[in-house]
Amino acid sequence: MTPATPDAVLSDSDLADAVKQRARALGFALCGITTADPPPHHRQYARWLAEGRAGEMLYLHRQEPKRGDLRQVLPGARSVVCVALNYAPEEATADFVGAQLAAPLQGTVARYARFDDYHETMWARLEALRTFIQERRPEANGKVYCDTGPITERDLAMRAGLGWVGKHTNLISRHLGNWFFLGEILLDIALPPDAPEAAHCGTCQRCLPACPTGAITAPYQLDARRCISYLTIELKGSIPEDLRPLIGTRIYGCDDCLAACPWNKFARAASDEAVRPRADLTAPDLLELLSLDEAQFRERFRHSPIRRTKRRGLLRNVCVALGNLAEPRALPALRRAAAADPEPLVREHAEWALQRVNASLTANGDSTSGKKLTEFP
Numbered sequence: 001m002t003p004a005t006p007d008a009v010l011s012d013s014d015l016a017d018a019v020k021q022r023a024r025a026l027g028f029a030l031c032g033i034t035t036a037d038p039p040p041h042h043r044q045y046a047r048w049l050a051e052g053r054a055g056e057m058l059y060l061h062r063q064e065p066k067r068g069d070l071r072q073v074l075p076g077a078r079s080v081v082c083v084a085l086n087y088a089p090e091e092a093t094a095d096f097v098g099a100q101l102a103a104p105l106q107g108t109v110a111r112y113a114r115f116d117d118y119h120e121t122m123w124a125r126l127e128a129l130r131t132f133i134q135e136r137r138p139e140a141n142g143k144v145y146c147d148t149g150p151i152t153e154r155d156l157a158m159r160a161g162l163g164w165v166g167k168h169t170n171l172i173s174r175h176l177g178n179w180f181f182l183g184e185i186l187l188d189i190a191l192p193p194d195a196p197e198a199a200h201c202g203t204c205q206r207c208l209p210a211c212p213t214g215a216i217t218a219p220y221q222l223d224a225r226r227c228i229s230y231l232t233i234e235l236k237g238s239i240p241e242d243l244r245p246l247i248g249t250r251i252y253g254c255d256d257c258l259a260a261c262p263w264n265k266f267a268r269a270a271s272d273e274a275v276r277p278r279a280d281l282t283a284p285d286l287l288e289l290l291s292l293d294e295a296q297f298r299e300r301f302r303h304s305p306i307r308r309t310k311r312r313g314l315l316r317n318v319c320v321a322l323g324n325l326a327e328p329r330a331l332p333a334l335r336r337a338a339a340a341d342p343e344p345l346v347r348e349h350a351e352w353a354l355q356r357v358n359a360s361l362t363a364n365g366d367s368t369s370g371k372k373l374t375e376f377p
């Protein structure tokens, strides 16, 4: 949008108001401003890395110096505009509790991955917001970020007043619960900062026992190496065998700690087209996924965040889910994958799943019923 009269005469505080108004018009549910000072808990971040809790996410180590000094990201950085994009599903506003166990042979995909890749939506809208600012401050330089950049997004968003860091380590908002993405524009102009949000978890600790793998080791402490989101998305190799049974049918990400948060009663179902769930990702058929070849995988997940795992990562997760379901109907497909899948990673997990299904059948003394050996969380 080009302003009718370029309002370069706007005061800093009028510009801050105009930016927030424009952010809302672009579809962001929240917008706040903070300084480009180091994130308040940067020391915790460095300690978290030193304790090895980032697992194989080596890029988080590489980003450490820049995250602690935003002027290394944008010379002369003075302000950060923080935004939130609501993706609350319908059921988050009703009495949705915990991750539902999927029906047999269906997998569970975390809610944020059921629609087209949110990064594209965020970047396009953040670019539009940056243009809006630069039309009014042509001298301003700005950089947009969402997820992948050297920015500690939750810590900055808390300081910008968008919400507070909950005990599951996600940002919670009084208005949105915790179903939202974060994005930022780093600027080299000074805009008046908003007041930080205070923590409102009180004594509530529901998210801790909700975690199927015990990844939240204490309030505000996440061991990513145990988190299902890490195991099914970020981990590239073999999933540790002791954790596989705890993953249940989650084949991409996990929502259990988010779903346990009572602040979700304030969530409003998102009406934004960009976050409308795809029917084929709401309860995907595991056997169909296991049959995908490379070209079919690329075609099906072209615009989806799921392409991040590549075919081998997704099929690895599908094998774990099928092993946990322990359904004899999966045996032929698992045998084929164990014998002939081109990826050693998939063959190894298919073999594990076969053993698990067979163990279940033996324990039940029945080769047809497919009763489960274990009820997974």
Ligand code: B12
Pocket: 039, 040, 041, 042, 043, 044, 045, 048, 057, 060, 110, 111, 112, 146, 147, 148, 149, 150, 151, 152, 153, 154, 155, 165, 168, 169, 170, 171, 172, 178, 179, 180, 181, 182, 183, 199, 220, 222, 224, 227, 229, 230, 234, 252, 253, 254, 255, 257, 258
């Ligand atoms: C690496 C990463 C992961 C890793 C590690 C998660 C983690 N908790 O660190 C894995 C793969 C496990 C992951 C999972 C998920 N992620 Co993620 N992830 C990131 C990423 C890229 C970096 C996070 C990071 O730096 N972690 C290291 C820790 C130490 O940093 P931090 O958690 O941000 O911690 C800061 C604050 O918590 C604070 N802090 C620390 N201790 C304390 C104590 C107190 C008392 C207080 C007040 C604050 C505080 O200081 C820390 C350091 O400055 C961010 C994007 C980004 N660039 O920030 C997205 C991001 C955090 N992820 C996001 C999402 C949506 C998820 C999932 C929900 C996806 C899913 N459904 O599967 C899960 C949630 C799991 C969970 N419980 O955290 C969103 C969160 C949005 C929100 N509302 O909070 C982000 C912001 C991406 C985005 N742009 O929207 N993620």
Ligand code: SF4
Pocket: 168, 210, 211, 212, 213, 214, 215, 216, 222, 226, 227, 228, 229, 253, 254, 255, 256, 257, 258
């Ligand atoms: S996303 Fe799932 S596995 Fe990860 S901390 Fe939350 S509940 Fe635990």
